[in-house]
Amino acid sequence: MEKIIINGGNPLKGTITVSGAKNAVLPIMAASLLAEGPCRLMDIPRLADVTTMSEVLGFLGGRIVPEGPQEMEIDCSEITSVEAPYEYVRRMRASFLVMGPLLARVGRARMSLPGGCAIGTRPIDLHLKGFAALGASISIGHGSIEATAPELVGARVYLDFPSVGATENIMMAAALAKGVTVIENAAEEPEIVDLANFLCSMGARVMGAGTKIIKIEGVKHMRGVTHGVIPDRIEAGTYMVMAAATGGDVLVDNVITDHLKPVVAKLAEAGVQVKEEGSGIRVRSSRPLCAVDIKTLPYPGFPTDMQAQTMALMTGAQGTSVVTETVFENRFMHVNELKRMGASIIIEGHSAVVKGVPRLTGAKVKATDLRAGAALVVAGLMADGETEIAAVQHIDRGYENMVQKLQAVGADITREERDGEECRLCD
Ligand code: UD1
Numbered sequence: 128m129e130k131i132i133i134n135g136g137n138p139l140k141g142t143i144t145v146s147g148a149k150n151a152v153l154p155i156m157a158a159s160l161l162a163e164g165p166c167r168l169m170d171i172p173r174l175a176d177v178t179t180m181s182e183v184l185g186f187l188g189g190r191i192v193p194e195g196p197q198e199m200e201i202d203c204s205e206i207t208s209v210e211a212p213y214e215y216v217r218r219m220r221a222s223f224l225v226m227g228p229l230l231a232r233v234g235r236a237r238m239s240l241p242g243g244c245a246i247g248t249r250p251i252d253l254h255l256k257g258f259a260a261l262g263a264s265i266s267i268g269h270g271s272i273e274a275t276a277p278e279l280v281g282a283r284v285y286l287d288f289p290s291v292g293a294t295e296n297i298m299m300a301a302a303l304a305k306g307v308t309v310i311e312n313a314a315e316e317p318e319i320v321d322l323a324n325f326l327c328s329m330g331a332r333v334m335g336a337g338t339k340i341i342k343i344e345g346v347k348h349m350r351g352v353t354h355g356v357i358p359d360r361i362e363a364g365t366y367m368v369m370a371a372a373t374g375g376d377v378l379v380d381n382v383i384t385d386h387l388k389p390v391v392a393k394l395a396e397a398g399v400q401v402k403e404e405g406s407g408i409r410v411r412s413s414r415p416l417c418a419v420d421i422k423t424l425p426y427p428g429f430p431t432d433m434q435a436q437t438m439a440l441m442t443g444a445q446g447t448s449v450v451t452e453t454v455f456e457n458r459f460m461h462v463n464e465l466k467r468m469g470a471s472i473i474i475e476g477h478s479a480v481v482k483g484v485p486r487l488t489g490a491k492v493k494a495t496d497l498r499a500g501a502a503l504v505v506a507g508l509m510a511d512g513e514t515e516i517a518a519v520q521h522i523d524r525g526y527e528n529m530v531q532k533l534q535a536v537g538a539d540i541t542r543e544e545r546d547g548e549e550c551r552l553c554d
Contacts, residue, residue, distance in 0.1 A: 128546065131516040131530060133507035134539040135489060139375035141536035142407070145363045145382055146172035146527040147197070147356035150432075151318040153221045154295040155325050155356060156180045156201060160187065160228035161302055162329055164351030165202035167194070171356060172527040175520065179219040183211050187225065202351070206233050213239035213270070219524070220292075223251060227296035230263055230274050231303035237273040257284045257297035261304055281306030281345055289314040289425045294341070295322055301343040302331040310341040316426040317386045321357045328352045360386040361432045362526060363408070365501050367391075368436045369533070370410040371399040372443065372509045377536055380407035389429040393419055393437065397444060418446030418483055423454050435461045435502035442470035443509050444483040451478040461499035464492040468506050468514065489514040494521040501526065508538055515545065 147170035157180065159166045171177060173196065181191045181199070188207030192200045209229050215222045216239045229236035255265050255272070260283070263276035281304045284297055294314040299322075301308035313319070315337055323336030329352050332344040363382045370377035371394055384391070384403050391401050391408070396419045400411040418441055423431040431454035441448040442465055452458045459479055462472050467490045471482040489512035494500030500522040507514030516522075519542070522529060533540050 128517065128544065129519055129542055130545045131504065131507075131519050131522070132541050132543055133489070133504065133514045133516070135487075135508050135510035135512065135514060137508070137537050137539055138373045139370050139377050139508070139533070139536040139538060142378045142380050143366045143532050143536055144380045145358045145366070148172070148318060148321070148359035149174055149176055149525050150291070150316070150361070151321040152177060152356045153180050154224050154299070154318065154322045155354065156184060157224040157228055158299050158322060158325055158329075159184065159189070159201040160203045160206065160225060160232055161299060161326070161349045162351040163204055163348055165200050165204070166329075166351045167198065167200050167353040169198050169353065169355040171197050171199055172359065174525060174527055175523045176219050176221065176525065179215055179222065183215045183222050183225055186211070186215070187229070209233055209235045210237040211239065216240070223254065224292060224296055224299075226254065226274065227258070227298070227300035230258060230276055231279060231300045234277050235273070235275045237271055239271050240267075251292075253286050253288065253290045253293035254296045257293055257310070258300060260284045261297075261300055261308065279304035279345075281308040281343070283309045283311065285311040286313060288312075289339070291316050291319065294319055298322065298326065298333060298341060298343060301345060302326050302333070302349065303347070304343075304345040306345055308343045308345070310343075311339065313339055313341045314425060315339060317357060317360065317383070325352070325354045328354060358382055361430060363387060364390040364430070364433045365436050365505075365526070366532070367394060367401070367408065367410045368433070368440050369505055369508055371397070371412040371416065372440050372505050374413050375536070376409070376411045378404060378407045378409045380405070382406070382408055384408060389427065390433055393421060393429065397440070415483070416440070416444045418444040418448035418481070420449045420451075422451040425454065431455055431458060432498050434458060435498040436505050438472070438479060438481060439465060439502040439505035439509075441481045442472070442484060442487060442506065446483055448481045449478050450481060453477065460495035461502045464495070464499070464503055465506055467492055468510055470506070486511050488512055491515045491517070493517040494519060497521050497525045504529065504533075508533075
């Protein structure tokens with residue numbers, strides 16, 4: 128079993144270049160199903176989730192040709208299957224994002240039910256509500272969902288919660304529908320804007336992406352195009368937190384600073400020096416930091432995908448911080464692991480009360496999901512002694528070459544085969 132081994136205490140110094148955004152590339156790859164010709168995607172991160180989405184598209188009949196380390200061509204001119212099997216949906220919930228484009232392109236899509244995952248039940252009712260509003264018939268049975276629609280017709284869809292995935296799936300379905308679709312209370316995440324830009328360059332008519340109301344005027348055909356994916360704001364935020372946690376001085380390069388405003392604001396409040404520099408953000412800190420409260424919210428609020436890493440940072444701050452999770456129901460799996468390293472954390476409902484301690488100590492811990500894994504790396508970099516992180520496959524889902532990127536800025540971190548119990552992928 129591969130594990131990440133960290134000997135903590137080294138301040139990070141140097142430059143880390145951020146890769147393309149996982150949460151942008153996955154819906155964009157799914158949207159390639161809408162095009163009648165090949166799409167060329169650039170700035171693609173090499174991640175396990177990107178491999179899974181390539182496999183899903185290949186299963187549906189797509190032809191995926193990697194072109195260089197960060198590029199790929201996806202040709203979904205011929206769709207030969209309308210079903211995403213359990214094997215893929217179990218491995219990655221975002222497989223569900225092929226449902227909207229499949230419905231729009233061939234009038235039928237069947238998906239295995241994603242089921243629960245480590246961070247909560249994560250239903251898909253809002254995706255289905257959107258498809259039904261556009262005229263699809265939905266049937267659920269034998270562990271799968273089928274949607275059929277000889278013709279999708281534009282409609283008004285109000286989302287009870289600004290779900291990122293539902294907004295994306297409905298946008299993609301509506302792109303080839305007849306007439307106008309309006310999504311109200313839509314998600315405003317930057318990844319939604321990147322998807323909208325991709326769709327528009329393919330010939331779709333999408334207006335208002337990045338606001339709460341998105342209007343899509345359906346078109347008859349969409350063409351293959353070339354598109355570069357935006358940088359990953361969560362990867363950037365994670366390295367900013369790691370720089371702050373180690374009292375380092377790091378230029379986190381290739382970022383869109385606007386996307387990082389909530390993270391920058393909280394780091395500055397904690398006493399970290401954060402400064403825009405060229406195409407990057409320089410983070411300098413000298414410990415100890417001050418405790419700050421965090422409440423996760425849909426964009427432009429503080430991202431739930433940065434909650435675990437920021438909580439790890441707060442375990443070493445001076446004072447007590449309250450970290451409140453409002454987006455997912457069960458996103459505190461990292462708390463028990465952080466406590467194994469000496470953190471003082473009490474969970475009270477949707478909040479975690481974190482009392483800063485002078486030092487964490489290295490321990491054997493396990494990544495329970497992607498961002499929980501990143502939080503353990505933050506803790507390991509701060510801790511005295513050796514931290515051994517198991518189940519690193521979770522980290523591979525969302526961080527390209529994390530170990531190499533951290534080694535290059537002075538971290539004592541390696542990946543090694545060591546004995547230990549198997550952990551199944553659960554998200
Ligand atoms: C996306 C991101 C994920 C991020 C999350 C929130 C991708 C591939 N993943 O996930 O990294 O943590 O946004 O920023 O982009 N919900 C419902 N019904 C639905 C859909 C969602 O109740 O039909 C609930 C979920 O259970 C959750 C909340 O809405 O509590 C947010 O989920 P959503 O925004 O849909 O997240 P994802 O698109 O799955």
